[in-house]
Amino acid sequence: MALVWRLTQIALNRPSVMQKDLCFAAPDPTAIPIRLVASDGALDDLTQAQRAWAEHHGFRGALGQNCALPGTDGQPVMVLLGTGTPQERLCRRFALGHAIAGLPQATYLLSNPPKGADGAELALGYLFSCYRFDRYRDQGRAPARLIAPDGVDAAQLERIAAAEALTRDLINTPAEDMGPDALEAAARDLAGAFGATISVTTGDDLLAANFPLIHTVGRAAARAPRLIEMRWGKGKQTLTLIGKGVCFDTGGLNLKPGASMGLMKKDMGGAATVLGLARMIMSEGLDITLRVLIPAVENAVSGASFRPGDIFTARNGKTVEINNTDAEGRLVLADALALANEEPADLTISMATLTGAARVAVGPDIAPFFTDDDGLAADLARHAALVADPVWRLPFHPAYEGLIEPGIADLDNAPSGGMAGAITAALFLRRFVPDVPRYAHFDIYAWSQSNAPGRPKGGLGQGARALFALLNATGTKT
Numbered sequence: 001m002a003l004v005w006r007l008t009q010i011a012l013n014r015p016s017v018m019q020k021d022l023c024f025a026a027p028d029p030t031a032i033p034i035r036l037v038a039s040d041g042a043l044d045d046l047t048q049a050q051r052a053w054a055e056h057h058g059f060r061g062a063l064g065q066n067c068a069l070p071g072t073d074g075q076p077v078m079v080l081l082g083t084g085t086p087q088e089r090l091c092r093r094f095a096l097g098h099a100i101a102g103l104p105q106a107t108y109l110l111s112n113p114p115k116g117a118d119g120a121e122l123a124l125g126y127l128f129s130c131y132r133f134d135r136y137r138d139q140g141r142a143p144a145r146l147i148a149p150d151g152v153d154a155a156q157l158e159r160i161a162a163a164e165a166l167t168r169d170l171i172n173t174p175a176e177d178m179g180p181d182a183l184e185a186a187a188r189d190l191a192g193a194f195g196a197t198i199s200v201t202t203g204d205d206l207l208a209a210n211f212p213l214i215h216t217v218g219r220a221a222a223r224a225p226r227l228i229e230m231r232w233g234k235g236k237q238t239l240t241l242i243g244k245g246v247c248f249d250t251g252g253l254n255l256k257p258g259a260s261m262g263l264m265k266k267d268m269g270g271a272a273t274v275l276g277l278a279r280m281i282m283s284e285g286l287d288i289t290l291r292v293l294i295p296a297v298e299n300a301v302s303g304a305s306f307r308p309g310d311i312f313t314a315r316n317g318k319t320v321e322i323n324n325t326d327a328e329g330r331l332v333l334a335d336a337l338a339l340a341n342e343e344p345a346d347l348t349i350s351m352a353t354l355t356g357a358a359r360v361a362v363g364p365d366i367a368p369f370f371t372d373d374d375g376l377a378a379d380l381a382r383h384a385a386l387v388a389d390p391v392w393r394l395p396f397h398p399a400y401e402g403l404i405e406p407g408i409a410d411l412d413n414a415p416s417g418g419m420a421g422a423i424t425a426a427l428f429l430r431r432f433v434p435d436v437p438r439y440a441h442f443d444i445y446a447w448s449q450s451n452a453p454g455r456p457k458g459g460l461g462q463g464a465r466a467l468f469a470l471l472n473a474t475g476t477k478t
Helices: 002-013 048-056 086-091 095-101 116-129 154-172 180-194 212-218 264-284 329-341 356-362 374-386 398-404 421-430 464-474
Strands: 032-038 066-070 076-084 107-110 197-202 226-232 237-243 245-249 288-299 311-313 319-321 347-352 367-371 391-394 439-443
Touching (some): 076 086, 076 095, 086 095, 116 154, 154 180, 154 264, 154 464, 180 197, 180 226, 180 245, 180 264, 180 288, 212 226, 212 288, 212 311, 212 329, 226 264, 226 329, 237 264, 245 264, 245 329, 264 347, 288 329, 356 367, 356 391, 356 421, 367 374, 374 439, 374 464, 391 421, 398 421
Parallel strands (some): 032 076, 032 107, 237 347, 367 391
Antiparallel strands (some): 066 076, 197 226, 311 319
16 A cells, blocks of 8 residues: 555656747847858858958858857857758758757847748747757756747747647657546646537446447556547537547557667657647637547556457447557547547548558658548648648558458458558558548657757657648638
8 A cells, every 4th residue: 555655646746748838039129130141142241350250260151050240349249140052941941940049048030031931930940949848857058039030920830839849748758657647637738728628438438438449459558548539619610630649559469579669658649749739729719610539548468458369349330350469559540530430520630650661651750641632632732841841642542452351350450461551551540431521641750760950859740730731721710
């Protein structure tokens, strides 16, 4: 009993996931101006002394290179910041905003901000570079302060950055502090902040409510599996978001090797990204009826674990043969998608860290998606490019349908052979939403492998900003 009490006290004393406000600086007449200079940019309008100073320090306008020009008192009167070439900026998105955040601590103001999408990317890159995951350790000095550049919607960018910070915090938090119960708590906090309603079906109640696959995957864990459902808004356009919430994935009885288990705290990245997108939608006040479904489980190992060779019946009556307990994400999504299919929305989106095959196909930086709707695919690609949130369409290839049909059951959760793994997983999911008019599935990585401009190593939202840009362009605000 003493041990149980002690563990309870430790759990109660742990810090919680906090929603961060990443903001621009208030107007300040003493702000230091930043002048953007391209790699071929002239400095003819500077004083002779300023040109000599910049040349002495090797300033050539390279991407992210900076040079502070001193005044007569030795204090900086201007910072030159290199913008490089268009090709360099294309290869290193958010580089300019990241460079500004890394300047010495002071308040800065862009004297010649870029226009349109370039200006928004710089400003958002700055906000993203201000993110720190400091739940367990002080992460060093605060970033420099930037006054919002002219021509950008500063308030909207701050809302997007806050949503991304929520996604990153949820993914970065280790499974000890981010189990199904903590993910539910985060969803409840979000619902409370924006007046959404929330309901949760937990443990054996999942069986009574006909969510057998969610229960099956999570039944071996000490923390009960659950289905989280959140609703918000009363707009004419209806949207359902489904996010995979596997808070840790051991692989089940098909146990992962240790090296493959190291990043499995991020296996709820789909749920985290969906919650971040929901925050964008609600904080922007889009005229949408929003429904969020998150099957939250831990794929653990115990005597109650489901087994290879088992056959289970999903919510929609389809039988599924288990050929690999490490292909559990599509199982929990299947029940949630079947529920979504019973109340078809105008647009249904699922997001999941589902397959390694998707990483092999497009790498960690691109969010692949599947849809049968050519118009939706084109709109997503266009808006993704506008907001520097790269996505790429992969096919629901019908010739592979037979690969997910094992013969002994309706569906196979892990076809043998290893070919087209991302596609067969997406085809499996599509079987559970036959009645929705428009469906897209995102197979995301949700992780930055190393420090990059605006994307420190760790959790990362992918695809959400592209979707938000599309929804914001086609919808109206309340």
